[in-house]
Amino acid sequence: MESQEIGKNPVVQKLKDWDAKAVAEVIEFRGETTVVVPQSHLLRTAEYLATEPTLRFTFLSDITTVDRFPIEPRFELNYELLSLERQQRLRLRVRLPGSEASAPSVTSVWPTANWHERENFDLFGVRFTGHPDLTRILLPDEWEGHPLRKDYPVEGFR
Amino acid sequence: MIETPAGPAEPMVLNMGPQHPSTHGVLRVILELDGEIVLKAKPVIGYLHTGIEKSCESKTYSQCITLTDRIDYLAPLSNNLGFCLAAERLIGIEVPKRAQYIRVLLTELTRITSHLVWLGTHAIDLGAMSVFLYSFREREEIMKIYEYVSGQRMMTSYFRIGGLALEPPPDWLDRVRRVIDSLPAHIDEYEDLLTQNRIWMARTKGVGYLSPEDAIAMGVSGPLLRASGVAYDIRKVFPYSSYDEFDFKVQTQTAGDCFARYQVRIAEIRESIKIVRQAMEKIPSEGPFRAVVPGVIPPSREEMKTSIEGLIYHFKIFTEGFAAPPGEVYQAIESPRGELGVFMASDGSAKPYRVKFRTPSFVNLQSLPKLCEGRLIADVVACIGTTDIVLGEVDR
Numbered sequence: 310m311e312s313q314e315i316g317k318n319p320v321v322q323k324l325k326d327w328d329a330k331a332v333a334e335v336i337e338f339r340g341e342t343t344v345v346v347p348q349s350h351l352l353r354t355a356e357y358l359a360t361e362p363t364l365r366f367t368f369l370s371d372i373t374t375v376d377r378f379p380i381e382p383r384f385e386l387n388y389e390l391l392s393l394e395r396q397q398r399l400r401l402r403v404r405l406p407g408s409e410a411s412a413p414s415v416t417s418v419w420p421t422a423n424w425h426e427r428e429n430f431d432l433f434g435v436r437f438t439g440h441p442d443l444t445r446i447l448l449p450d451e452w453e454g455h456p457l458r459k460d461y462p463v464e465g466f467r
Numbered sequence: 468m469i470e471t472p473a474g475p476a477e478p479m480v481l482n483m484g485p486q487h488p489s490t491h492g493v494l495r496v497i498l499e500l501d502g503e504i505v506l507k508a509k510p511v512i513g514y515l516h517t518g519i520e521k522s523c524e525s526k527t528y529s530q531c532i533t534l535t536d537r538i539d540y541l542a543p544l545s546n547n548l549g550f551c552l553a554a555e556r557l558i559g560i561e562v563p564k565r566a567q568y569i570r571v572l573l574t575e576l577t578r579i580t581s582h583l584v585w586l587g588t589h590a591i592d593l594g595a596m597s598v599f600l601y602s603f604r605e606r607e608e609i610m611k612i613y614e615y616v617s618g619q620r621m622m623t624s625y626f627r628i629g630g631l632a633l634e635p636p637p638d639w640l641d642r643v644r645r646v647i648d649s650l651p652a653h654i655d656e657y658e659d660l661l662t663q664n665r666i667w668m669a670r671t672k673g674v675g676y677l678s679p680e681d682a683i684a685m686g687v688s689g690p691l692l693r694a695s696g697v698a699y700d701i702r703k704v705f706p707y708s709s710y711d712e713f714d715f716k717v718q719t720q721t722a723g724d725c726f727a728r729y730q731v732r733i734a735e736i737r738e739s740i741k742i743v744r745q746a747m748e749k750i751p752s753e754g755p756f757r758a759v760v761p762g763v764i765p766p767s768r769e770e771m772k773t774s775i776e777g778l779i780y781h782f783k784i785f786t787e788g789f790a791a792p793p794g795e796v797y798q799a800i801e802s803p804r805g806e807l808g809v810f811m812a813s814d815g816s817a818k819p820y821r822v823k824f825r826t827p828s829f830v831n832l833q834s835l836p837k838l839c840e841g842r843l844i845a846d847v848v849a850c851i852g853t854t855d856i857v858l859g860e861v862d863r
Contacts, residue, residue, distance in 0.1 A: 338794040339556055367683055370799065371825035373810045389797050389808065389825070393683065393697065396704050400797065421686030424833045432520075447513040447862060456521055463525045 318342050320364060320399055327357060336402075343387075343400040351403050352413040358390060358399070359418050366390040366399060369419035372426060374433040378459040383407035384435055388415070405435065414440040432457035478506055481844075485514050489592040489848045492858030496835070496847065503843050508836045512829075515862035523822040527788030528554050528628060531822065536622040538824055539860040541584050544577040544613075545802040547626035549824075552707055553798035553809035554628045557791050558763060565754040566630035567709045572643070572746035573616070573625065574708075574800075575739040579650070580606045581803035582732045582739075586657060589729075589852035593670045598660055605653050608646045615639055629764035630757025640747055647743050654736055661729070671725035675838035675850040678723060685834040689805025689827050690735065691854060693719045694727040701801040712749070713742050725853040732855075763789045788817035804828055804855055828860040 318335075321344060325332050331354045334345035346354050358366040370389040377383055388401040403412055414437040415422045426437040427446040434455035437443055445452065454461055484495035493514035499507035519538060523531045535550045536543040548570055555562060562570075583606045587599035610620045616635045617625035625632050661667045677687065682695040692699055700717040702710040718734040720727035758764055761776070765784050770777035783789075793815040799808040805827030812821040831854050838850040 339559070339796050341796060343795070369686055370806060371797070371808055371810065371823070373821070373823040373825075375795070375812050375821045387795070387797075387810065389810070393699055398705075398797070400795075419686070420684045421830060421833060424829065428829075445513075447516040449513070456518060463521060 343402050345402045348403050355415045355418045365394050366392045368393055369421050374429045376459045384410050411436040413438050505839050508839050510835050512861050515858050519863045520822055527817050533624050536624055539857045541857050542577045542581045542803045544573050548574050549800045549807045549809045551626045551628050553796055553811045556796045556798055557811055560629050560758050562630055562758055563755045565751050566756050568746050568750045570708050572743055575742045576609050578739045578803045579736050580609045582736050585855045592848050592852045634756050650740055674725045674846050676724050686830045687834050690728055690731045691831055694731045695723040696721040701799050713745050715742050725849050728853050790817050826860040828856040832856050
């Protein structure tokens with residue numbers, strides 16, 4: 310399970326062969342591979358990873374945002390993918406600027422993304438274009454602000 | 468005579484919850500009904516949101532463990548384990564084998580207690596009152612083991628980064644053996660009450676069908692996924708805490724209905740008993756219960772009192788915490804409800820920069836409309852029960 314040499318992961322190689330522009334950066338840490346994808350390529354890459362017969366990342370475990378405030382691009386979206394047949398995990402990452410925190414919705418590829426994207430919208434204010442029902446999920450509808458952002462105080466605004 | 472207006476009837480909208488005995492907490496489901504038939508079901512959540520992920524960002528790694536107990540309050544040790552494994556992976560700590568086996572034993576007991584609560588409450592929802600009384604009787608015996616080992620029945624916080632909080636009492640395995648030896652007969656009792664029970668079968672067979680394709684698309688995991696015929700169990704696929712050294716079978720069914728999920732959970736209790744037995748054999752009577760990493764894991768009581776380095780480390784760890792290398796990890800474990808994932812991002816400071824709990828209840832609940840749309844309103848209760856949600860975990 311120790312980390313492989315950077316870029317030697319066969320999935321990454323396959324992605325690069327498919328479209329070199331879809332892989333902006335590859336990060337290896339503690340045996341986990343993260344592929345940074347440009348925002349404009351996210352939906353295409355997601356479709357490819359889920360449907361390509363030799364990859365079959367059909368299971369989306371999670372979508373998580375990390376707020377790097379005040380560093381720009383501020384938001385990092387992490388998609389935890391899982392291939393049940395090949396028993397392998399992969400993380401896709403998209404970086405979004407604070408001025409335009411918006412990513413294409415992947416609900417068409419993985420229906421489970423529906424609630425995950427609503428949660429990220431609710432707590433971080435990241436918008437997902439093409440989402441069927443982008444409303445708050447954990448907080449009340451009239452809540453102001455997005456509490457998991459780093460510029461939102463832990464004790465809330467008073 | 469009363470005249471009824473002609474034309475199609477408008478569907479009736481009914482609010483189920485948030486205060487409703489069979490929603491297992493504060494779940495609200497907006498039901499659109501045509502007579503007794505559910506046309507649409509929309510779960511509304513968030514009533515128990517307490518901002519645990521935000522709180523974690525202002526606490527040291529060790530302090531976060533107490534919060535994880537409170538996410539899934541029916542399986543606190545599973546949450547402890549998920550968080551500790553993620554932190555250990557991030558820092559790069561190897562946990563001693565003895566601690567790993569004790570962790571396996573206690574998380575499997577947690578799986579048994581969690582499934583017992585599920586069985587009791589699900590049965591009470593569907594009108595079988597007595598099972599609840601029996602299953603809570605057995606659960607209480609296991610809770611006494613937690614109390615004996617950690618001092619707490621529920622919020623144990625017993626797993627710490629690098630191992631365990633304290634050495635378990637010397638005769639604790641005898642108590643575990645006594646409880647475990649009595650369990651199989653009790654499980655047979657529950658099965659006598661339910662498995663061939665005609666009312667139970669009528670209420671669960673063919674109800675709440677979930678196809679394997681839908682289950683994967685909806686990200687469903689745990690017993691729900693396995694009852695639909697997908698043999699995905701993280702203990703087997705991505706073994707953690709030495710699960711690869713244990714002999715157990717992944718329980719699956721193909722029917723994909725409420726009855727299949729009942730069968731899977733009952734079979735999982737029996738498998739867990741097997742794992743606990745193996746763990747009892749494997750646990751050495753002596754040996755370290757936590758790793759030795761100066762500056763990260765507290766030194767032993769003896770060392771803290773007799774050496775100056777030990778005292779300094781002890782003081783620093785409990786006041787400032789310890790710095791973790793910058794990076795991100797995602798650690799998934801098989802909690803009683805499914806895939807519990809902990810995503811942890813560190814910026815190199817003593818506090819986690821971001822912690823995300825990918826909780827199985829949150830994701831599994833999303834499949835509720837798929838389970839109950841087109842069925843009778845009474846089946847909604849069966850469907851909520853069978854997803855085995857814990858609202859604390861859904862809302863975090």
